[in-house]
Amino acid sequence: MRIANEGGTAEAKPFVLFIGTEGFFIFWKTRKGREAEIGFMDTKKKHRIVVKIGSSSLTNPTGGLSRDKLGEHVSALAALREAGHEVILVSSGAVAAGFTSLGYPSRPVTLEGKQSAAAVGQGLLIQAYNDELRTYDLTGAQILLTRDDFSKRNRYHNAHRTLNELLKRGVLPIVNENDCVAVDELTFGDNDMLSALVAGFVRADDLIILTDTDGLYDADPRSNPHAKKFTLIEDITPDIEALAGGAGSQVGTGGMRSKINAAKFALSLGIDVFIGTGTGADKLLDTLNGKGAGTYFRNQMKAPLKAHKQWIAFHAESDGRIEVDAGAAHALLHEGKSLLPSGITNVAGEFMAGQVVEVTDTTGRLLGKGEVNYSSAQLEQAKGESTAFCREKLGIHRVEAVHRDNWVTLNIEEINKQDHKEEIMQ
Numbered sequence: 562m563r564i565a566n567e568g569g570t571a572e573a574k575p576f577v578l579f580i581g582t583e584g585f586f587i588f589w590k591t592r593k594g595r596e597a598e599i600g601f602m603d604t605k606k607k608h609r610i611v612v613k614i615g616s617s618s619l620t621n622p623t624g625g626l627s628r629d630k631l632g633e634h635v636s637a638l639a640a641l642r643e644a645g646h647e648v649i650l651v652s653s654g655a656v657a658a659g660f661t662s663l664g665y666p667s668r669p670v671t672l673e674g675k676q677s678a679a680a681v682g683q684g685l686l687i688q689a690y691n692d693e694l695r696t697y698d699l700t701g702a703q704i705l706l707t708r709d710d711f712s713k714r715n716r717y718h719n720a721h722r723t724l725n726e727l728l729k730r731g732v733l734p735i736v737n738e739n740d741c742v743a744v745d746e747l748t749f750g751d752n753d754m755l756s757a758l759v760a761g762f763v764r765a766d767d768l769i770i771l772t773d774t775d776g777l778y779d780a781d782p783r784s785n786p787h788a789k790k791f792t793l794i795e796d797i798t799p800d801i802e803a804l805a806g807g808a809g810s811q812v813g814t815g816g817m818r819s820k821i822n823a824a825k826f827a828l829s830l831g832i833d834v835f836i837g838t839g840t841g842a843d844k845l846l847d848t849l850n851g852k853g854a855g856t857y858f859r860n861q862m863k864a865p866l867k868a869h870k871q872w873i874a875f876h877a878e879s880d881g882r883i884e885v886d887a888g889a890a891h892a893l894l895h896e897g898k899s900l901l902p903s904g905i906t907n908v909a910g911e912f913m914a915g916q917v918v919e920v921t922d923t924t925g926r927l928l929g930k931g932e933v934n935y936s937s938a939q940l941e942q943a944k945g946e947s948t949a950f951c952r953e954k955l956g957i958h959r960v961e962a963v964h965r966d967n968w969v970t971l972n973i974e975e976i977n978k979q980d981h982k983e984e985i986m987q
């Protein structure tokens with residue numbers, strides 16, 4: 562685990578630039594004299610950036626929208642756009658912006674209270690964003706998502722197409738959970754995880770999570786004034802997870818814990834993450850350039866999963882299970898090959914062609930998930946049989962039971978083998 566801990570809140574100073582053909586690394590000199598490489602600034606590449614703004618950074622401590630805070634964020638988002646980057650905003654704040662208008666003295670706790678507050682607040686929020694964006698000649702688009710939109714194949718792909726079209730047309734998508742209709746047990750949990758899912762979904766380069774604290778400390782800085790800040794974390798270990806506590810304000814939810822979970826998820830998809838704060842129109846550009854007030858999390862994985870594979874891996878429900886022999890397991894995990902019926906030893910559950918199944922080895926160990934080309938009934942006949950048999954006797958022309966393009970390895974030991982990372986995650 563390589564962690565840069567700058568010790569207290571002391572300012573660290575950038576001191577070395579390594580200039581390459583594509584850009585340059587910024588090295589950060591910490592108080593302890595350690596050098597930590599904290600940001601990669603690619604001087605040529607235009608980044609696709611998801612920026613998440615928490616309720617505490619948009620509203621007043623006792624509720625109600627803060628136009629000043631919102632306006633400042635928009636100036637920084639506009640600066641990113643001006644520099645040529647693609648930006649997707651995930652904005653919280655609907656409940657916190659709305660509850661005062663409904664007469665609640667504090668953030669409501671009942672489901673109907675939160676949903677009603679969000680119904681009022683979301684309108685206020687989007688109106689304020691559009692008013693501010695207009696001053697920079699930018700247009701915002703409201704996208705409200707529920708977890709169902711991610712688990713249903715068509716909705717997932719529709720949302721994906723819409724987001725891409727908006728980006729292509731220069732519009733700034735503003736995403737929030739559709740709080741008014743989201744059922745309690747079926748929510749994303751919080752907008753931190755939603756922002757990581759969206760970042761994966763659009764295959765962003767960076768996820769910037771803006772909050773009211775300048776990064777992750779070894780204890781909640783609100784309650785522990787001696788807490789020390791981390792400037793760079795390269796591996797989110799259980800020790801790091803244990804340091805992150807809950808929400809610190811009356812309007813925030815999830816706290817640092819949910820941000821660390823979200824960061825872990827985004828990093829696993831090859832997205833660099835920053836959690837922190839900042840002021841002024843340059844704060845997001847500074848963050849991108851390694852000068853942000855917060856904690857950087859550098860991803861080790863440079864081959865993000867395609868959107869369809871993310872859907873298979875993280876959102877699609879499994880409709881059955883296929884067991885495969887050692888040869889097929891090796892071909893799937895190590896040779897980048899598709900699954901052929903000849904390697905299948907058992908089929909469980911009832912499914913149609915096009916549905917998603919789990920694939921295990923003969924000991925029941927989960928290897929991954931994939932979209933099948935055969936129904937369970939067809940696979941019962943085809944399992945263990947040659948391709949020629951499937952074609953001639955069963956009249957099946959798609960030879961692969963699961964094509965490589967519709968396969969995702971989920972066996973963590975295999976994913977952790979560096980040699981195979983790129984191949985597995987393509």
Ligand SMILES: Nc1ncnc2c1ncn2[C@@H]1O[C@H](COP(=O)(O)OP(=O)(O)O)[C@@H](O)[C@H]1O
Pocket residue numbers: 614615616617618771772773774776777778779780781782783804805806807808809810812813814815816817818
């Ligand atoms: N280890 C930690 N380091 C930094 N902040 C922490 C830590 N543990 C808990 N927190 C709290 O997390 C809060 C930020 O989360 P939250 O209130 O949910 O904000 P947001 O509304 O931006 O999502 C901080 O105000 C802080 O009190």
Ligand SMILES: N[C@@H](CCC(=O)OP(=O)(O)O)C(=O)O
Pocket residue numbers: 614615616617652653654655656657679737738740750751752753812813814815816
């Ligand atoms: N969808 C909710 C956001 C809930 C949430 O995660 O809030 P936060 O912890 O402030 O990011 C809202 O707009 O109020």
